[in-house]
Amino acid sequence: MPSMPSLSSKPAKPLTLACAAGAMVLLTGAKGLEPKDVADMLHAVMSADRTVYTKQVVNRLTLKEKVITASEHFEDNKALPLPAQMFRFGAELAAEQSKKFSYSLLSLWPVNKQNAPRTDAEKKGLEFVAANKGQNFYTEEKLGNQRYFTAVYADTAVAQACVTCHNDHKDSPRRDFKMNDVLGGVVIRIPITE
Ligand code: HEC
Numbered sequence: 001m002p003s004m005p006s007l008s009s010k011p012a013k014p015l016t017l018a019c020a021a022g023a024m025v026l027l028t029g030a031k032g033l034e035p036k037d038v039a040d041m042l043h044a045v046m047s048a049d050r051t052v053y054t055k056q057v058v059n060r061l062t063l064k065e066k067v068i069t070a071s072e073h074f075e076d077n078k079a080l081p082l083p084a085q086m087f088r089f090g091a092e093l094a095a096e097q098s099k100k101f102s103y104s105l106l107s108l109w110p111v112n113k114q115n116a117p118r119t120d121a122e123k124k125g126l127e128f129v130a131a132n133k134g135q136n137f138y139t140e141e142k143l144g145n146q147r148y149f150t151a152v153y154a155d156t157a158v159a160q161a162c163v164t165c166h167n168d169h170k171d172s173p174r175r176d177f178k179m180n181d182v183l184g185g186v187v188i189r190i191p192i193t194e
Contacts, residue, residue, distance in 0.1 A: 035149035036138055039188045043153050046087070046103065046186060054083045088115075100191050105155060107184025109174035111166060115184070119143065122187050125152025130182040137185075146191055153186045 058070045058080055071079035081089070087105050095102050108126050110116045117123040125137035129152055137152040157163045157179055166183060167175045177183060 035190045035192055036151065038190055039138075039149065039151035040136075042101075042103065042188055043151070043186060046090075047153075049090075050083050050087055053086055058083060088112075101189060103186060103188045105184060106187055107155075109166075109172065110184070111169050111172050113171075117187075119150075121150045122152070125150065125187065126185050128152065129154035129185045133182070140192070141189075147194055148189045149192050150190075151188045153188075154182045155184045155186060157181050157183050 061068050061080065062070050069077065069079045070082055071077040072082055072085065073079070074081045074085070084105055091103050091105070104115070106115050106117050106122060106126060108117065108123070108130065117126055119141060121139050121141040125139065128137040129135065133154070136154075139150050141148050141150050157166070157177055160179060162183060163177045163179055163181070166172055167177050
């Protein structure tokens with residue numbers, strides 16, 4: 001395991017090894033690194049990777065270079081996967097690799113039923129970020145015998161393409177989205193001790 005300088009004078013104690021869409025964050029058991037900090041850092045990586053894929057791959061190749069399309073049915077259409085699909089594939093692989101922490105892109109109005117909230121905390125968090133623009137939601141929940149720190153970050157319609165595709169999609173349960181509306185949220189769950 002690669003080592004990183006500890007953030008405190010104490011000896012480094014590896015706490016979490018997280019791999020999000022090709023980026024690795026090695027976090028040490030340094031004093032002062034709270035679950036909230038870890039969640040915020042993971043979210044920064046996920047969000048940056050998604051933006052880079054959207055801008056440098058999808059938008060460039062579909063809109064600018066016009067050499068390929070992006071489609072939900074990317075295999076049949078020999079197209080690029082949508083950013084939300086790339087995100088879910090990464091999340092599924094990360095969940096296989098680390099049984100500890102997990103993340104997902106969910107919505108109260110999911111195009112893919114798999115992306116609906118499952119726990120009370122997820123539902124509350126999605127409602128909170130939709131109602132309180134610019135604010136994140138942090139809570140704790142117990143699932144089975146494990147306690148978790150759970151964070152929810154708004155996922156906002158930053159481009160007209162988000163609005164159009166989600167309003168027009170045959171499986172979408174909601175069709176009145178506007179620019180800058182919250183379409184859903186990223187949920188990050190980190191195990192904590194009692
Ligand atoms: C071309 C159509 C299309 C575009 C453009 C698009 N999405 Fe989606 N989005 C989808 C599909 C299809 C899914 C379901 C993916 C899956 O299988 O998990 C999805 C999933 C999501 C989800 C998870 C909940 C759900 O609806 O299943 C969120 C949140 C989301 N998209 C937000 C956005 C945002 C924000 C943008 C713009 C930055 C955007 N989408 C652009 C089609 C699109």
